[in-house]
Amino acid sequence: MKLHHKGYVLVSLADIDNCWDDMLIQSALQEYDLSGRYWINHFSIILNELASAGLIIRDDYRFDEQSNRLSFNYSMSEFGRMRMRDTGLI
Amino acid sequence: MINNAEQALKLHHARNQRWGFRWALWTAVLWGAWYIPGTALWFEAPYSTIDPFSQSIRLSATAVMTWIHAIAVFIFLLIWNASLGKLKEYGRTIIRFRKLSKWYALASLFGGPMAIFGSYMAMGFVGPVFAAVTSLFYPVIGVVIARLWYKEKISTQAALGMVIIIMGGIVIYGPGLLGEDLMGNHAWLGYLGGIMSAIGWGAEGAVASRAMDVSDPDVGIQCRFSFEVLFWGLFILPILAGFTDLPIKQLIIDTVTSFEAMKWMLLASICHAYCYTAFYKSFSLIGVGRGEAIGNLYGVFAVIFVAVFTLELPEWYFIIGLVLTMTGSFVMFREPADSVSELRAL
Numbered sequence: 145m146k147l148h149h150k151g152y153v154l155v156s157l158a159d160i161d162n163c164w165d166d167m168l169i170q171s172a173l174q175e176y177d178l179s180g181r182y183w184i185n186h187f188s189i190i191l192n193e194l195a196s197a198g199l200i201i202r203d204d205y206r207f208d209e210q211s212n213r214l215s216f217n218y219s220m221s222e223f224g225r226m227r228m229r230d231t232g233l234i
Numbered sequence: 235m236i237n238n239a240e241q242a243l244k245l246h247h248a249r250n251q252r253w254g255f256r257w258a259l260w261t262a263v264l265w266g267a268w269y270i271p272g273t274a275l276w277f278e279a280p281y282s283t284i285d286p287f288s289q290s291i292r293l294s295a296t297a298v299m300t301w302i303h304a305i306a307v308f309i310f311l312l313i314w315n316a317s318l319g320k321l322k323e324y325g326r327t328i329i330r331f332r333k334l335s336k337w338y339a340l341a342s343l344f345g346g347p348m349a350i351f352g353s354y355m356a357m358g359f360v361g362p363v364f365a366a367v368t369s370l371f372y373p374v375i376g377v378v379i380a381r382l383w384y385k386e387k388i389s390t391q392a393a394l395g396m397v398i399i400i401m402g403g404i405v406i407y408g409p410g411l412l413g414e415d416l417m418g419n420h421a422w423l424g425y426l427g428g429i430m431s432a433i434g435w436g437a438e439g440a441v442a443s444r445a446m447d448v449s450d451p452d453v454g455i456q457c458r459f460s461f462e463v464l465f466w467g468l469f470i471l472p473i474l475a476g477f478t479d480l481p482i483k484q485l486i487i488d489t490v491t492s493f494e495a496m497k498w499m500l501l502a503s504i505c506h507a508y509c510y511t512a513f514y515k516s517f518s519l520i521g522v523g524r525g526e527a528i529g530n531l532y533g534v535f536a537v538i539f540v541a542v543f544t545l546e547l548p549e550w551y552f553i554i555g556l557v558l559t560m561t562g563s564f565v566m567f568r569e570p571a572d573s574v575s576e577l578r579a580l
Contacts, residue, residue, distance in 0.1 A: 148323055148334075197518065222580075
């Protein structure tokens with residue numbers, strides 16, 4: 145059985161040092177065979193919740209004026225790795 | 235000078251904060267609304283026929299009511315998650331019991347058997363006003379646990395807002411305490427129940443938030459109710475039915491065959507299902523402390539809904555309580571959105 149969504153996002157980010165949100169979201173959409181604005185927003189919210197809770201860190205951000213979209217570059221925090229160990233993700 | 239990216243970041247944080255408070259406010263509205271069908275249920279058979287002085291039957295009826303209520307809430311949450319396309323996610327989450335969903339099981343123990351039972355003990359052995367007042371303190375427990383366990387940040391402004399909201403609740407319900415027998419027979423059981431309800435609901439938020447670190451709030455709430463259904467249905471009610479002569483089976487049959495009772499039960503459950511959904515969603519955006527403090531406005535909405543449905547105006551001191559709770563809410567909402575964007579002091 146596949147990992148739950150937040151688990152997958154955490155595992156994906158833990159495998160690389162840091163990553164922009166659109167890449168993480170695309171990877172998640174492929175993994176779960178999902179598409180469309182609803183699921184893009186769903187995974188954006190997941191990243192947002194993980195950052196608010198301190199599991200991942202917003203290292204950088206950029207604003208694309210054409211698409212009017214704010215993107216974040218994320219990396220794992222030590223607390224995030226600890227939570228991943230607690231929950232059997234690593 | 236602020237550039238467009240910085241402006242967009244500020245807007246992003248402000249939007250998250252607004253959504254967090256919006257969900258928390260929905261919690262309060264639906265929780266307040268829940269009191270109408272939740273109370274009406276006690277006036278329908280089989281509950282209306284129970285002797286008010288027979289505490290053991292009343293507590294058994296509460297257990298039966300809570301179980302059927304949890305099943306109905308579970309069904310409404312199933313509809314919610316199906317419409318969001320999250321049923322598979324529910325399966326992926328609940329199956330990881332040892333590492334993940336066990337926290338939802340613990341949250342359901344705190345919020346179900348401990349808090350609800352405690353609240354009914356407080357109602358039965360001291361009085362309903364006492365039960366309402368003690369429940370108002372649950373955000374304090376939630377904040378303390380979240381602070382000690384995973385370092386949730388709570389600013390001075392948020393703490394001040396929380397204190398003002400609790401004071402508002404006390405002003406609304408406190409004067410009613412004068413009409414209750416605070417030193418009656420077995421009153422200590424009522425005090426114990428009051429403490430249980432405050433600890434239960436406060437701890438539930440903190441434990442659930444711990445689980446939501448790595449799982450979805452919509453799915454999490456369904457896991458929590460799945461476990462509550464199992465606790466009552468597989469452990470507590472079978473033990474009561476098997477080892478005591480309490481009429482558990484009869485109460486279940488009489489409830490589900492009563493159209494009037496089930497009508498109120500379903501209305502209460504729909505309020506509770508989406509109240510809890512909003513509650514859990516607020517935690518991941520504004521934290522347990524703020525979510526529970528704004529959720530405490532249920533006291534105000536309960537009085538308003540009672541006034542709307544009974545056409546009886548509340549007492550004059552409700553206005554003072556209302557002003558205080560609104561002031562407390564605004565104090566919390568005026569907190570800079572940046573400080574809410576990172577909920578933990580890590």
